Amino acid sequence: MVLEIKNVSKNFGGIHALRNVSFSIKQGEIYGLIGPNGAGKTTMFNLITNIFEPSSGEIVFNDENITGLKSHKITEKGICRTYQNIRLFSQMSALKNVMVGGHSRSSSGVFSSVFRTKAQRKEEQELEKNAEELLKLVGLFENKDLLAENLAYGQQRRLEIARALASKPKLLLLDEPAAGMNEKETDSLYDLIKIIQSKGITVLIIEHDMPLVMKLCDRIAVLNFGEKLAEGTPYEIQNNEAVIEAYLGKEEEEEIA
Amino acid sequence: MLLEQLINGLTLGSIYAIVALGFTLVFGVLGIINMAHGEIFMVGAFVGVMTTGVLGWPLWLAFIASIVVTGILGYLLERMTLRPLRGKKGVSHLAPLISTIGVSILLENLSHHIFGAGNKPFRTEFAEISIEIGSVSIYIVQIVIFVISIVLMIGLSVWLSKTKAGKALRATAENLETASILGVNTKKIITLTVIIASAMGGIAGILVGMAFNSVSPQMGLAIGLKGLAIIILGGMGNVKGAMVGGLILGLSETFLVAYGDSGYRDAIAFIMIIFILLLRPQGIFGSKIAEGR
Amino acid sequence: MLDFINPYYLQIGSFILINILLAVSVYVPLSSGQLSLGSAGFMGVGAYTSALLTINFDLPIMVGVVGGACVAGILGIIIGIPSLRLTGVYLAIATLGLGEVIRVIFVNWDSVTKGSIGLTGIPQIGRELLNLVRGFGFEPSMIGLKNNQFVFLMVFLLLFIIVMATIWFVVRQQNSRVGRSFSSIQMDEKAAESMGINITYFKVLSFAQGAFLAGLAGSLFAHVMGYISPSDFSYHRAVEILIFTVFGGSEVIIGSIFGAIFLTLIPEVLRFVSEYRYIIYGIMLVILMAVRPQGILDIHLLSRVKGLKRSKGGMR
Known part of the structure; x- marks a missing residue:
């Protein structure tokens, strides 16, 4: 179960x-x-x-x-979820929304972020690559740089699913x-x-x-x-x-x- | 001695309560902390000083003048700073807070330019008269302040619970949308609320002027912050909480001055804010859990 | 020669740099949705800590400055953890109360803080630097500068380096996992939490960073001025700092920088403005909130200025 x-x-x-x-x-x-x-x-x-x-x-x-x-x-x-009345980060690009979804599967903190350590750069690249793949999966890759609030309603719903998937849920x-x-x-x-x-x-x-x-x-x-x-x-x-x-x-x- | 301090505390507390009521009414209806309330109160005090001191008007006329002036200020505040922000998309909930901070520093510095920085005395013809009951002496001023405050508090409570406008106000405070569906003219109620709250600030201004025999442009900030502390203590938007909170603060300040370190008198309010917010953010009488989730 | 190195201009430049630090100290918590009115209080904690450390224990200024910033930062954490359960308006009021408590303590703790008179004779960065280079056998006259020109120039350069490092830090942090967490919390706290973001941690982090920066600015202020008093850290200071950020643009760091520069310069350039400064500030806040609540500079304006079509989230 x-x-x-x-x-x-x-x-x-x-x-x-x-x-x-x-x-x-x-x-x-x-x-x-x-x-x-x-x-x-x-x-x-x-x-x-x-x-x-x-x-x-x-x-x-x-x-x-x-x-x-x-x-x-x-x-x-x-466990990750979507919301009945869409709750995206409206002022962020679609890509960034999905990257936030990958938060729990990444770990870099203040120090590694500021000094751009090797591990941090690799992690960022992977987050971005993974986010792009998920956007392709939900058919939003072309819109990855649009702000979430500028997406059509149906697209926003799919973006929310992509964001949730980025947390690699079971x-x-x-x-x-x-x-x-x-x-x-x-x-x-x-x-x-x-x-x-x-x-x-x-x-x-x-x-x-x-x-x-x-x-x-x-x-x-x-x-x-x-x-x-x-x-x-x-x-x-x-x-x-x-x-x-x-x-x-x-x-x-x-x-x- | 103890009894005298008690009376001093009650007098101070009842003024604080009136100031706090002005905050709490606006918060209850609009969900906004009116950071300019303290300065409106200060303007009310100056109107008192000018009318009684310079023009030589009687005290009751000074009250009316103060109510009129601060009521108009309240109307302007609502029309020019609060209404433009309401219901506008993309306006953060911090915008009204910042906007009213703007009004507060505007009013404070305007009075600074007009009246100068120093303290102005506020003389009343009965300032020095006191009555002796046993070993306790009570100043007439204290009685006047206390009575006016109590009458104001009772009046407000009755108005809120018995009259049509008062009920509409409470309905609006409960839920703006529902009230407007039920046919309440919420725009009018909101304007009315801000005017009433400001006018109460004006009355409190005169009372404070009488109590301390001094009025200055900086008093708005000092007393305003205490009003804030009180509504946080009593529960935001809670009328009863504002009254009880005011009395608590007045009494504790008086007793600290009498039996402790008077330098920290002004810190009580803020220490109170911090503790209450940490221990019981909804305040003593608040039932709603502070926003969050 | 080298008359253009004018101590007066350099002094204003130094104030601008300190004000930029202060504006950024409001900006950072705001980037995770926290409005703090306690910046003046944290600034005061930094200033007094550093001044007392250097006066009473003869510690080097650098130790004092770092100590002042750290004490303010730690106070930020202590205050932050419980009060960040509060949202928006409540946090603003709690921090406002905190700032006032700190000021009252400065006024009343006579034996340590010298009450409302404040502390004087705080070691000044410029003189210390002058002594330092003299120790190496260097004299300002060797490069054609008068002593006071050299002193003001060194202070300005030092502050400039610190401010640049701070901006570099904040911008880098912004474009990372940490910065994304801040902005997601600002936009939708609940959604951020359900994306696995530990919102308490990141809120305390941004709040404490703000406190640290305000403390840093305060301790530098103390060692630039040489004297401090409680009235330097009053509510009015907090409002002034808030205005730098809100006026310049609270969504982008460049907004805070612009706000601090512009609003420090204007009263110096237009003398008559100086007298009515706060009246103008007041009117400005009201108009801004109604017309342009995000401040003068925002993401859209910046991307148009740069003529870039790239992600508008990119510059945050």
């Missing part, structure tokens, strides 16, 4: 954002997290990356309890990567995530685009009002009575089928 969520709960001043949720993700799979707005999906991401600490429960990553570990330590361990958390994308962009996103999977990176994805989720994910968990409603393969989820009733609703049924 790459990630095990064990009986995790989170309260915000008496409101249960998450209640006793458990699931685990296997090495190399694409795992979907779906549910209506306010079901607690992003809260789950925030708990995994310890932006908040869970009120109770445990989060285990590669057999190591990472509950309460500092955010930047968690990134070092190999587990990648994607928070609604297809939001605001057109059909063509969504298709290329599908390809991109499949490539990421083929590199041996496990993916946990929150997404509202049901056709994409069903096509992409190996397994899916459904959250509703902070509780896990169901878990299973896309086929099982689509045929789960409770899910259809509580979440998918009548109008979306046809779309999924």
Whole structure:
């Protein structure tokens, strides 16, 4: 198991954002997290990356309890995320954004940076080369010198993925990567995530685009009002009575089928 | 002796509370620390000196003049330095802070040029009169200051909780967007807030002038920084916190002077700021955790 | 001969150089999003430390200067670690409070600091240098300079070297992993943290560097002036330093340098400005924030001036 969520709960001043949720993700799979707005999906991401600490429960990553570990330590361990409402370093070039992503995989400090030691120069070159490769992967190489804020919306989403990949994660958390994308962009996103999977990176994805989720994910968990409603393969989820009733609703049924 | 110090402390504290209220109102509604508040307060004090000393007006008229002048200053502050920054994309949250610092040094140095650097005496006809209760003597000035401060505090609390404008102000402080959706004219409320806060600064200016019998261009900085310390102590944007914080600071300063080293009197406020920020950044009465996450 | 080596000009030049150091001391923390109003306080700590070390213990000026900068830097770390949990406005107020506490201590710790009169008879860099070269049998007259010309020239050159080294340090740091971490924290703290950046470490680092630089500038100030008093390190000084950076351009280091040069020169060149300096500063801050909050020089302007099409992040 790459990630095990064990009986995790989170309260915000008496409101249960998450209640006793458990699931685990296997090495190399694409795992979907779906549910209506306010079901607690992003809260789950925030708990995994310890932006908040869970009120109770445990989060285990590669057999190591990472509950309460500092955010930047968690990134070092190999979990990196993107944000639902894009959080790029808007005044930095695309290339630099991705290079910042490589922070936890590099080590030069003040001294080596100022005196440009051999090791530091090598490291910078590698960071840059790696960043350029990732930009090629997400199709932004031509735009590497543009400021992040000047990129188109879909490009910004892909840049965020490249930035997260630069931290060489074992587990990648994607928070609604297809939001605001057109059909063509969504298709290329599908390809991109499949490539990421083929590199041996496990993916946990929150997404509202049901056709994409069903096509992409190996397994899916459904959250509703902070509780896990169901878990299973896309086929099982689509045929789960409770899910259809509580979440998918009548109008979306046809779309999924 | 102890009782006299207590009275001195309460008098000083109630003035501090009024100064702090001006900071806290603006912070509550706008989320901005108005670094110019101390200087607006200083201008209020000078208006008092000029009207009573030079023009020979009675004290109540001096109060009104001070309220008018500082209220206008507040309006100008809002229109010319705060509003242009609001809602503008790419403006850092530090911009209003720097902008109001600009206003503060402008006002301080203008008064410096107009009135000179030295202290101006602030005479009131009852300055020397005191009443004896047992072995304790209380100056009338102290009673006047204390009463005015208390009336002002109660008035503000009632206005905030009972009147329509006060409720609108609190709604705006709670959440600007929601308030504007609910039909509150937030622009008007913000302007009103800055005017009221500044006018309270003006009143406090006269009170301080009376209490110390001295007014100078530098007093804005000294008292303003204390006001800041108080709202950090009491919790930013918290009305009750400003009042209690003011009293705490006034009392501790008075007792330090009476029983300790008077040289460090002005340091209390800042040491307080540092400790509070480190131990309980949200202040004594603050419930919200300081921004961050 | 060599009359153009005018002590008055060199003196102004030295003040400009010290002010550049001070402006950079605000710029560095700002590059990671920290507004510090404590620069005058740190400057004072550096100045008093160095002055006291050299007066009371007869230590060489160089030891005093390094000591002053280090004490200020260490104080920066001590204050920085807890207070950097505070964001933006709170940090500004806490550092403002710190600066005032430091000043009050200078005023009241009579036995050591001589109270509000301040310290006099601080060893001066210029004289020390003169004595040094004389020790090698060199006389200023040998290159056609009067003694005081030589003294002011040496001070200017020494400060120039220190400032250049500082700028070199900051620019190099900026274009590295450390500098990228600073700017990413400034742009989005949370995103920076989730990219694996230890934001507390880098914030304290930039804050302490600022404190160190202010302390360095302060100790140099003490040994250039020869006398210091608490009023040299008041809130007004902090505001003046802030204005150098904010006016010149807070996004680029060249902005701080430009701000320090321009705003030190103007009152000297236009005498009537001197009297109304603070009034003009005040109006300037208000207008700047409304019209050009990033200051006179910014990345876009610089890249246009240079006619370069390269990454706008490159010059940060």
